[in-house]
Amino acid sequence: MKISLRADYPLDDATAKAATGRTLSEWYALLDASGGPEQGRRAIGSLLHDSHHVAPWWAATINVGYEAAHGRCEKDGRPKGYMICSTKAIKATAETCFAAFASAAALDRWLGSGHTLSFVEGGSLDNADGNRARIRKINPGKKIVMIWEQIDAAPDTPVEVAFQASGAKTTVKVSHDRLQTRAETDGLRAAWGEALTRLKASLEGASS
DSSP states (O other): OOOOOOOSSOOSHHHHHHHHSSOHHHHHHHHHHHTOGGGOHHHHHHIIIIITOOOHHHHHHHHHHHHHHTTOOOTTSSOOOEEEEEEEEESSOHHHHHHTTSSHHHHHTTTOSSOEEOOSTTOEEEOTTOOEEEEEEEETTTEEEEEEOOTTSOOSEEEEEEEEEETTEEEEEEEEEEEOSHHHHHHHHHHHHHHHHHHHHHHHHHHO
């Protein structure tokens, strides 16, 4: 899975003002006046989106940047950061979708080439694109939990893959959390989206 670490928009005051009507520092001052970071991420997100009609990309960027500007960190000393979710409905069983993650040969068909995989709890994944992960939990047909360890793209960040069957289809959902930069967030959202598109084509093509 090739990852291009590039934000969708420039993160500067001129771009922010053109897109939202205020510079980043002006948004931070407004949020200070409205109750500060103690009001929490959800309340701030609602204020930005519902009251000020800020588009989702900018609302998340302002929210996360505001926390960082106030030095808000989790127990590990890092800001909470961004979370992305990529989903794809695939015409296959949950077991079939799960199996596409469970062997090196299967991963080679959609995630990237040259996989080495130890598909056990405590095992690892790596490939020729530099994708690396440590597998923490496996619930067959339902969930895989990993720690992403790619050195140059969001190392030490949690990834959860969930499989939800509904009728003849299964929704595969990849949640990637604790992303620290907008470039990581947008780059991984695009990369996971493209990977799941390849997964869908691989599985649905194999069943046709």
